Amino acid sequence: MDQTQGKIKEFLSRFFKNHDLQPQEDIFALGFVNSLLAMQLVAFVEKEFGIRVEDEDLDLDNFRSIEAISNLVARKSGAAAPAATA
Amino acid sequence: MKLELTPEQRSARAEYRAFAQAEIAPFADRWDREEALPPEIIRKLAGRGWLGSIVPAEHGGPGLDMITYGLLTEEIGRACSSTRSLLTVHDMACQGILRWGSRAQCEHWLPKLVRGEVLGAFALSEPTAGSDAKGVQTSAEKDGDGWVVNGRKKWITFAQIADLFLVFLQCEGKPTAFLIERTTPGLRVEPIKGLLGTRASMLAEMFFDGCKVPAENMVGRPGFGVSHVVAAALEQGRYSVACGSVGIAQACLDACLAYSREREQFGKPIFDHQLVRAMLSDMIVQVRSARLMCLRAGYLRQMNDPGAFMETMAAKYLASTVAAKAATDAVQIHGANGCTDDFPVSRYFRDAKVMEIIEGSTQIQQMTIARFDFQEL
Numbered sequence: 001m002d003q004t005q006g007k008i009k010e011f012l013s014r015f016f017k018n019h020d021l022q023p024q025e026d027i028f029a030l031g032f033v034n035s036l037l038a039m040q041l042v043a044f045v046e047k048e049f050g051i052r053v054e055d056e057d058l059d060l061d062n063f064r065s066i067e068a069i070s071n072l073v074a075r076k077s078g079a080a081a082p083a084a085t086a
Numbered sequence: 087m088k089l090e091l092t093p094e095q096r097s098a099r100a101e102y103r104a105f106a107q108a109e110i111a112p113f114a115d116r117w118d119r120e121e122a123l124p125p126e127i128i129r130k131l132a133g134r135g136w137l138g139s140i141v142p143a144e145h146g147g148p149g150l151d152m153i154t155y156g157l158l159t160e161e162i163g164r165a166c167s168s169t170r171s172l173l174t175v176h177d178m179a180c181q182g183i184l185r186w187g188s189r190a191q192c193e194h195w196l197p198k199l200v201r202g203e204v205l206g207a208f209a210l211s212e213p214t215a216g217s218d219a220k221g222v223q224t225s226a227e228k229d230g231d232g233w234v235v236n237g238r239k240k241w242i243t244f245a246q247i248a249d250l251f252l253v254f255l256q257c258e259g260k261p262t263a264f265l266i267e268r269t270t271p272g273l274r275v276e277p278i279k280g281l282l283g284t285r286a287s288m289l290a291e292m293f294f295d296g297c298k299v300p301a302e303n304m305v306g307r308p309g310f311g312v313s314h315v316v317a318a319a320l321e322q323g324r325y326s327v328a329c330g331s332v333g334i335a336q337a338c339l340d341a342c343l344a345y346s347r348e349r350e351q352f353g354k355p356i357f358d359h360q361l362v363r364a365m366l367s368d369m370i371v372q373v374r375s376a377r378l379m380c381l382r383a384g385y386l387r388q389m390n391d392p393g394a395f396m397e398t399m400a401a402k403y404l405a406s407t408v409a410a411k412a413a414t415d416a417v418q419i420h421g422a423n424g425c426t427d428d429f430p431v432s433r434y435f436r437d438a439k440v441m442e443i444i445e446g447s448t449q450i451q452q453m454t455i456a457r458f459d460f461q462e463l
Contacts, residue, residue, distance in 0.1 A: 011392075014461050036454065038313040039321070040392040047390050055186050058307040058314060 004049070005070045011044050012066065023067040028060065038063075045069060051076035089381070091153070098154050102161035105134065114166035117286040118433050121279055122246075123168060132202025136162075136173065138180045140322070145184070146197035152384040156329040160380070163330030164337045167437035168286035172205075174326040174445075175243045179206025179252045181322035182263060186306040186315045191265065195250065207248035208319055209239040209266075209292060216241075217450050219312045224255040224294060226264065233257070233304075235266065235297040245290035246277050252319060253294075254311050257304070261311035265303045272297040283436035321395055323445040324402040325387060329380050331405035331441045335373045338409075338416035338434050342366055345420055345429075356419070365415045372412065376405040396458045403451040406441035413438035 001009065005023055012021055015037050016030060027033055041063065042053050051073060062072045091099070109130060117123055131137055140155055141147025150158065155177075163170035180199050183191050198204040215221040224237025237255060245251070253266045266273065278289040306315045346357035346366065356362045379401040386394035416431040417424035424431045442448045 017461075035313040035317050036395070036458065039317045039395050042314070043390055043392040043394065047392065055188055055306050058186070058310045060309070 001066075002070070004073055005066050007048055008045075008066045008069050008073075011041070011048075021066060023070075024065050026064055027066075028064060041069075045073055049073045049077060089378075091157075095151075095154050095157060098150075099157040099161065102158050103164075105130075106161045106165035110162065110169050111165035114169070114286075115427060115430055115433060117166065117168060119285075119427070121281075121285045122288055123172060123286050127169065128172065128202065128205070131169075131172070135200070137176050137202045137205075138196065138200040139173075140177055141180050141184060141196050141200050145192055145200070147180075147200040152325070152388040153381060156325065156380050156384045159326045159329040160333040160336070160377075163333030164340075165333075166286070167330060167334060167433075167440070168284045168288075170326070170330040170333065171243050171284050171287040174323050174330065175208050175248075176206045177326060178208040178319040178323045179250060182208070182252045182305055182315050182319040183265070185318040186263070186310070187265075188302070188305075190302065191305065195265070199250070204249045205244065205247060206250050206252065207242055207244050208323065209242045209245070209251045209253040210316060211241045212238060213240050217447055219254065219316055220261055222254055222256060222261070224253070226255050226257045226262065226299065228258065229298065232298055232300045233264070235264070235272075235294045235299055237294050239292040239294075241278070242290055242292055243284075243287045245275055245292055246288035251292070252305065252315075254316055257308045257311070260309035261313070261316075262308045263305040263311040263315035264299055265305060266294075266297065266299055270297045270299065281440075283433075283438070283440040285436075317395070320445055321387075321398050325380070325383055325398045327441055327445045328376075328383065328398065328402035328405040331402070331409035331438070332373060332377045332380055334409040334434050334438050334441065335369070335376060335405070335412040338412040338431060338438075339366070339369050339373055341429070341431050341434075342369065342416050342419045345423075362419055365419060369412045369415060372408040376401070376408040379404050396455065399446065399451050400455055402445060403448060403455065406438070407448060409434075409438040409441050 001023055009021055045051060046053055057072060062068055135148045136158060138147050139150045139158060142149035159170055159173060162173060183195055199206050210219060212222050212224060226233040226235045235255060249268050251266045253264050255262060272295045274293040275290045278291055281289060346362055347355050349356045383398040383401040386397050413435040417435050420429055420431050423429050426432060
């Protein structure tokens with residue numbers, strides 16, 4: 001898990017207590033995602049990584065897992081996407 | 087830590103206060119009785135750049151920082167909650183477009199909204215859906231390249247005169263936001279009269295009967311209408327209502343301080359009666375605490391901090407309940423005079439009650455705030 005993924009995991013862990021969230025784990029399937037998390041997640045990635053989430057980024061697959069969010073951050077910040085983590 | 091407005095913010099507040107006390111407050115009771123805002127005050131607000139004032143310069147707006155925006159809504163709300171409501175819903179529409187609209191939507195609508203050529207409004211509530219935003223039944227069905235909208239909206243602030251509505255509906259079963267123009271064939275708007283408070287905010291019921299809406303009018307993506315577009319617009323609205331509620335509470339305090347010095351009972355001003363003074367002290371402390379919460383929420387919003395969402399909700403919860411308590415005590419201090427429309431405290435009392443219901447009821451906020459702090463443990 002790289003630094004970006006580590007920061008995302010730290011943020012998401014507040015919502016998934018007592019669960020060791022894995023990079024490819026589907027956070028929607030875990031059933032804890034609500035509008036409260038959704039808005040905070042957007043603000044978190046924007047502030048933490050200095051990107052702007054735009055209307056065309058509103059795709060559940062961009063927010064489905066730590067890895068997916070990390071890939072979105074990498075794309076938006078113009079960096080190469082990190083390698084998939086097993 | 088520095089809890090102090092900048093010189094620019096102090097100067098802006100002085101301008102807002104001077105305008106509101108000269109151009110709005112003297113007429114607010116009349117507008118309340120007439121259940122309408124006159125077009126000239128809307129023109130004046132637009133002329134000052136106070137409609138869509140959150141819109142940044144790249145889209146033609148002044149791009150007020152969140153603290154300064156809060157000062158604007160507090161000062162306007164201190165004079166007239168209905169006028170503040172105009173700013174609130176117009177800015178909610180702006181925020182929805184600004185945050186999740188396409189580049190084309192931003193370029194087309196935001197400059198017009200800033201200039202006041204187009205008045206915006208926020209259409210979420212329905213006869214059977216209020217707090218449960220996902221329960222809206224208004225729907226959009228695919229029709230060629232566009233969509234056909236059917237359904238009904240209720241309690242839509244300034245719908246009597248708004249030109250552009252940010253509408254939330256079910257788009258093939260997914261919560262979705264659309265921009266719908268007033269001139270759309272099949273859209274009918276019926277005024278709602280006889281409201282308890284914010285009576286000049288020109289509420290209406292809206293009927294969508296086969297309204298054809300172009301595909302490019304969708305804001306965001308299907309399924310993200312409530313979680314993102316409504317959330318962004320409502321957060322803006324909550325902040326505006328929170329600061330406006332501080333304005334109501336401050337107006338109550340102003341009125342009570344003046345009245346309690348003039349009004350004499352038992353041979354002395356009622357200010358010198360201990361129980362009256364206790365109510366005034368409580369009011370002062372509560373107004374200040376609510377204002378501090380608003381400033382913190384504004385600061386976090388300006389920083390785009392993830393905690394801004396909850397802090398704004400907490401500020402709105404506190405400020406609206408403070409306004410309601412201040413208004414109740416203001417009527418009490420004014421006695422029989424407070425129960426007439428000869429004194430503005432009766433309007434504050436009615437308006438303050440509405441603040442506890444709109445942009446998330448007190449009870450919804452109590453449920454959510456506790457859940458948030460639980461997650462932080």
